[in-house]
């Protein structure tokens with residue numbers, strides 16, 4: 705597999721500050737980790753609410769079948785590739801994405817920038833106590849970081865109002881929402897106008913990793929596209945369907961689109 709662009713491949717769309725591709729009906733930003741950090745800092749210091757979301761192979765399969773989720777992604781201000789499958793799949797369809805951006809890798813570094821710029825965080829999601837522990841560990845790694853609140857992610861729809869009040873009173877610049885896809889994106893999309901927060905950011909299982917609750921696997925495996933395998937080995941009961949069946953479905957989905965594009969081209 706190469707990163708070369710097919711002659712007939714669609715060029716990325718540049719609109720305002722964004723350079724994006726249309727990957728299987730989802731608008732995905734073409735940017736590396738430095739570019740992501742710059743855009744996050746700008747959004748967090750601007751007036752919001754801006755929405756930032758990620759996609760991986762599992763997300764793309766959900767987006768294919770769930771139009772509300774797909775619309776939430778396409779209404780976001782930035783969507784980055786968090787899984788290597790999306791980078792490979794996009795390349796197979798002739799799009800160039802520089803690489804994946806994975807929160808567990810970049811968040812401690814980003815938090816040092818947040819600390820320097822006085823950017824306050826609120827962490828919403830995961831099991832009771834996990835976001836709080838993730839916040840404590842981030843503060844230890846990024847001295848001066850302000851985590852102004854945390855809340856678990858297992859609440860009933862009727863409790864959203866109270867939680868939104870709690871978040872607004874804490875006055876964060878960034879709300880990290882780690883409730884898994886598509887739940888977090890739909891929650892962000894639904895409650896966007898009531899959240900007085902410049903940046904709403906879906907982060908999936910990030911708090912589990914940052915808190916040490918879930919192990920990530922050896923770095924060399926993560927660096928070579930096998931994060932999914934490490935996650936599968938750690939949580940086989942929950943994730944076998946997502947990775948063993950989902951990855952095959954995703955590959956077939958991408959190959960099907962590639963054949964269809966070739967037929968149209970030819």
Ligand code: UDP
Nearest residue numbers: 829830831857858882883884885908909912
């Ligand atoms: N989660 C949550 N509320 C829920 C369901 C899940 O806060 O109602 C949390 C869960 O504890 C975990 C995260 O959402 O921390 C989902 O992690 P996963 O790795 O599945 O996220 P994804 O791969 O979808 O990004």
